Amino acid sequence: MKTQKIGKTELVTTRLAYGCMRLPDTWDPKAIDAAKRERARLAVLAAFEAGYTLFDHADIYCRGMCEQLFGDIVGDTPSLKRTPHLIATKCGIRFPDDPAGTPHRFDFSKQHILWSCDQSLKRLGIERIDIYQLHRPDILMNPPEIAEAFAILKKAGKVRYFGVSNFSPSFVSCLQSALPEALVVNQVEIHLGRLDCFVDGTLDQCIERGITPLSWSPLAGGWLGAGATVWDKHPRREHLLAIQKMVDEIAAKYGVSRTVMALAWLLKHPSKIVPIVGSANPANIKDAVKADDVELTREDWYRIYVAARGEKLP
Numbered sequence: 001m002k003t004q005k006i007g008k009t010e011l012v013t014t015r016l017a018y019g020c021m022r023l024p025d026t027w028d029p030k031a032i033d034a035a036k037r038e039r040a041r042l043a044v045l046a047a048f049e050a051g052y053t054l055f056d057h058a059d060i061y062c063r064g065m066c067e068q069l070f071g072d073i074v075g076d077t078p079s080l081k082r083t084p085h086l087i088a089t090k091c092g093i094r095f096p097d098d099p100a101g102t103p104h105r106f107d108f109s110k111q112h113i114l115w116s117c118d119q120s121l122k123r124l125g126i127e128r129i130d131i132y133q134l135h136r137p138d139i140l141m142n143p144p145e146i147a148e149a150f151a152i153l154k155k156a157g158k159v160r161y162f163g164v165s166n167f168s169p170s171f172v173s174c175l176q177s178a179l180p181e182a183l184v185v186n187q188v189e190i191h192l193g194r195l196d197c198f199v200d201g202t203l204d205q206c207i208e209r210g211i212t213p214l215s216w217s218p219l220a221g222g223w224l225g226a227g228a229t230v231w232d233k234h235p236r237r238e239h240l241l242a243i244q245k246m247v248d249e250i251a252a253k254y255g256v257s258r259t260v261m262a263l264a265w266l267l268k269h270p271s272k273i274v275p276i277v278g279s280a281n282p283a284n285i286k287d288a289v290k291a292d293d294v295e296l297t298r299e300d301w302y303r304i305y306v307a308a309r310g311e312k313l314p
């Protein structure tokens with residue numbers, strides 16, 4: 001796979017990242033058994049073998065067990081430990097009843113950021129997180145307070161760079177105004193079923209500021225790979241089928257699978273989107289990297305874009 005820099009840093013990643021959210025195959029830590037551990041181990045091995053170098057986590061995935069599983073797998077496998085790779089994780093979303101009686105909320109308080117980072121480091125079994133992201137905008141966020149927390153983590157050597165996720169351009173600008181260093185990523189939902197970032201200023205801002213956009217759910221959480229019968233009762237069934245049909249048509253022309261074409265379509269954008277592949281199936285993990293070799297023409301990119309819009313261009 002080709003490589004690229006992340007933001008304006010010295011960090012280099014392959015053009016596709018690997019997302020660890022689905023590794024435990026459950027959101028219930030108690031449901032993780034030996035079979036699920038083995039499934040996760042095979043997925044992580046496949047991702048390293050296929051050449052992915054950036055691994056994305058969040059503290060909330062399976063309530064920390066996703067970070068723990070990955071940390072255990074890499075920690076127990078010397079060849080993986082030795083392979084240079086980058087770890088990204090996130091904080092700032094809090095589950096209800098944690099502690100008891102509290103609501104679901106977002107929390108970018110200094111205390112919560114510092115505490116969360118220590119927990120993630122322990123679970124991942126590492127001393128430093130490469131990219132630490134704020135998961136979803138906390139409406140009560142106070143940029144100078146976040147700046148204080150970031151400065152403490154940076155000084156302690158616990159984090160190399162900071163980023164955000166699901167931030168609108170104005171949230172990015174607001175937070176950035178209080179930070180001494182540039183945010184390096186904005187991880188947002190971009191795929192053929194979710195085109196907002198192309199036109200709402202998110203990707204333009206990434207280009208302008210040199211932020212790397214990470215695309216979460218680049219296959220729309222799986223429906224781009226699924227057969228048509230999956231959504232027989234979906235209200236947008238006809239539109240989803242039309243998108244699949246167009247992607248299939250273009251994919252056949254380039255001799256790749258539909259999902260590879262959907263990823264290649266993201267890679268074409270000049271903001272240098274890094275799609276975070278979320279499969280836990282070794283064959284799909286390996287197939288996805290073919291996207292990096294597709295030289296998609298501007299005309300075919302637009303054919304797919306117009307099908308995804310569901311209406312003609314003005």
Ligand SMILES: NC(=O)c1ccc[n+]([C@@H]2O[C@H](COP(=O)([O-])OP(=O)(O)OC[C@H]3O[C@@H](n4cnc5c(N)ncnc54)[C@H](OP(=O)(O)O)[C@@H]3O)[C@@H](O)[C@H]2O)c1
Binds near residue numbers: 019022057166225226
């Ligand atoms: N920042 C945020 O708010 C946020 C939110 C959600 C996710 N994320 C990040 O984004 C990552 C990716 O999200 P995602 O898992 O929803 O991504 P995705 O790649 O859109 O979806 C992955 C799903 O697609 C399925 N799939 C079906 N056919 C496939 C094929 N041919 N190739 C590959 N996958 C296929 C996979 O099943 P198989 O496993 O059977 O292949 C898997 O269930 C997560 O791991 C996480 O790191 C971030």
